[in-house]
Amino acid sequence: MPTSVTMPRLGESVTEGTVTRWLKQEGERVEVDEPLLEVSTDKVDTEIPSPAAGVLTRIVVAEDETAEVGSELAVIAGEGEDAPAASEPEPAAVEAEATPSAGKPVEEEAPAAPQAQAAPAAGAAEGTEVKLPALGESVTEGTVTRWLKAVGDSVEVDEPLVEVSTDKVDTEIPSPVAGTLLEIRVGEDETAEVGGVLAVVGSASAAPAAAPAPAPAPQQPKAEPKPEPKPEPKPEPKVEAPIIESKPAPAPAPTQPAAPAAETVKANGAGDAGYVTPLVRKLAAEKGVDLSALSGTGVGGRIRKQDVLDAAEKAAAAKAAPAPAAAPAAEAPATKAAAKPEPSPLRGRTEKLTRIRATIARRMVESLQVSAQLTTVVEVDVTKIATLRNKAKADFQAKHGVKLTFLPFFALATVEALQQHPVVNSSIDVEAGTVTYHGSEHLGIAVDAPKGLVVPVIKDAGDLNLAGLAKRIADVAERTRNNKIGPDELGGGTFTLTNTGSRGALFDTPIINQPQVGILGLGAVVKRPVIVNDAELGEIIVPRSMVYLALSYDHRIVDGADAARFLGTLKERLEGGHFEPDLGL
Incomplete structure (x- = not known):
């Protein structure tokens, strides 16, 4: 009999939680007490283990979506129930299509046939709304601080889409589906309430369809020129998976954006790795780490907090090790440099007050x-x-x-x-x-x-x-x-x-x-x-x-x-x- 995975009570005053990451995907086998997903509340981040052994047949609550305590998060089927349960994502996907269909009937009809043909692969519907998730029990709104993708760009599932700031946390909102960013509804430095629609992402199958593209004249002309770069992001998932488990492939990150690398450094100080979170930038400034010289170990080569800490430790070890080999003439300037600390990068800067x-x-x-x-x-x-x-x-x-x-x-x-x-x-x-x-x-x-x-x-x-x-x-x-x-x-x-x-x-x-x-x-x-x-x-x-x-x-x-x-x-x-x-x- 299928087992329902529900949102546990994670504290006396906690009434809901946000799914931050699924550790297992539909179709994968899980064991009893094996970590299944990560959930965040306004007070704690934790892992939820699987209550039963079997196959994860259906994910009810996607990443960055919020669920109340006791509500269903996923369904796990036993050994003999894999086949019947696998067909359940199809109606779920159709239902997801119906939800954002208000005002977009033309976009919804086109992907119906492709989805029926490849139900297991198409986990998202065309025209999926990207909503602001609940980022804490007392958080009612958030401000968009930076869009990481532009209208017409291709995005992959879980690829960071937008950075949002609240009064408690600065975080990235990943794309719930793979496809093309069709519309941005909340601009940078604008505020949206929890549950408000930030953007609309079309399904991956919608990009080649020429019929629905001309319908929304203001947006689709931007989406049409982008089908050609689409093959470029597709290799990313193949690179991302190994990067998470080990560190074999930081090379693809610098090889992709060869020309824009200088612009990225100027914009956010992250070098070829692109945008980094405010926490990582602040930590790098405190540790004196040059972000442009780092190769990130995160998804798509993104620089993580641990990358900065590792670089700081290596720099400290390097300063201590070569001291005996240096010539006496070179030691004097080094002593003078050490005696005068470098000024903070915040000097002379005016920036927006964080929430x-x-x-x-x-x-x-x-x-x-x-x-x-x-x-x-x-x-x-x-x-x-x-x-x-x-x-x-x-x-x-x-x-x-x-x-x-x-x-x-x-x-x-x-x-x-x-x-x-x-x-x-x-x-x-x-x-x-x-x-x-x-x-x-x-x-x-x-x-x-x-x-x-x-x-x-x-x-x-x-x-x-x-x-x-x-x-x-x-x-x-x-x-x-x-x-x-x-x-x-x-x-x-x-x-x-x-x-x-x-x-x-x-x-x-x-x-x-x-x-x-x-x-x-x-x-x-x-x-x-x-x-x-x-x-x-x-x-x-x-x-x-x-x-x-x-x-x-x-x-x-x-x-x-x-x-x-x-x-x-x-x-x-x-x-x-x-x-x-x-x-x-």
């Missing part, structure tokens, strides 16, 4: 407008913790598998102080006239991830000891940076820690993460001379490990005295340094 940065700006301003924020700073002597940490960090890492940093000590002291001062671990509802004092400490940890600042939440942090907090912090930080964090771990926090001292800052005035009423900024731990009272010598100057703790709080519910009491409890716990039982000492 992600614009959203962050709006939310930060809203936080300041919604709550009355005030920051109080205290100085804490953590010399005892520093001594204890140096003594125990080797054994701690061997026993628990994570490094013992200062952060777990601050986290443990924070949750203990929140238990004594619940007003700092509360939320206020002005409209209802209520305040909720939370019964658990759900601690948010600010993480500097590649896509921006993300705050995963450690639920019930008050129930964990020092080792438990250290492992949970290391775990959520690593998974956040690798985009493996679960959707339910990015919400529900009651208080936040931000370690601004990790970049050397003494302290700052952090902005509250709504609807919380407090956030604690941890400064850098710095050794400096401090006056202390000695029982025998009186006041003496000695080196101590000092840190500033900055508490931003909502003055609508937290008074200055409340903040001072909370920080006083925190200071007393940290300066006491009685963490030996937590470390097994």
Whole structure:
């Protein structure tokens, strides 16, 4: 009996997901629990395994299409059911033709016969609309930043068609079908709502058909001159498949666009590989990698993030290796060049504000407008913790598998102080006239991830000891940076820690993460001379490990005295340094 593959629930607040990539195609065999497709939500990207062994007979939801939780994604048939199920794509394709047929009856009738003749190969209908997929639960629209194809160009299935930017992500929308780009409905820098039609792509069989081509006069004359270049893109799928699995054929990428290579470098800095994503361009600028000198390992020779990282590592190794062989005369200029870093490529440039940065700006301003924020700073002597940490960090890492940093000590002291001062671990509802004092400490940890600042939440942090907090912090930080964090771990926090001292800052005035009423900024731990009272010598100057703790709080519910009491409890716990039982000492 055929098995239906449905969209699982990927988080408490997640109601839908977008299919980003099918790992298996119709007609291929799959095993139980073998990865079948990749799904993206507004909080997490994950793989969905096959619930049964058999043959993938029908894909219901195409790539970049969105499906609700519980809806059908595909159908898997058993061994004896391959043949009957294989005929199902035919009516599905006809149904797909009927959907975009409004206003295009002439285009729809022509491909009906070819599709009936080659139903398994023609997985798409003529005049297929390319729609803006749902790119996150709270994302309602997106802006077209760049069209990678022009009207009349031939496109292949899954070939990047257009780049779209939202307030959360910049991404590429691939073509759902193979054929010709017949119409662009949303121009560059224009905004479309989720589900809105961005373009129309005709089926591959429509290009040779001369009858329907003259019907839409404004568009088809551009489509007619392009049948000749069509054989050029066709070899690409043959090259793309091996490129994904290994790196045997980066050569075809530079051989195809011989003349336009210089233009591509000027336009986007990607060399012969063509357009690269903003994330890759930014990473290349940070690492000092010349994109025009790279051969991409992605589809069609596109440059990926890993290509940039590999090039940066090779460049670093090359700089270190040839140093002994260089002549003394050549060493001096090298030293001078190293002493003067190269200026940032952003100098002197004016560019459009990204939607992600614009959203962050709006939310930060809203936080300041919604709550009355005030920051109080205290100085804490953590010399005892520093001594204890140096003594125990080797054994701690061997026993628990994570490094013992200062952060777990601050986290443990924070949750203990929140238990004594619940007003700092509360939320206020002005409209209802209520305040909720939370019964658990759900601690948010600010993480500097590649896509921006993300705050995963450690639920019930008050129930964990020092080792438990250290492992949970290391775990959520690593998974956040690798985009493996679960959707339910990015919400529900009651208080936040931000370690601004990790970049050397003494302290700052952090902005509250709504609807919380407090956030604690941890400064850098710095050794400096401090006056202390000695029982025998009186006041003496000695080196101590000092840190500033900055508490931003909502003055609508937290008074200055409340903040001072909370920080006083925190200071007393940290300066006491009685963490030996937590470390097994």
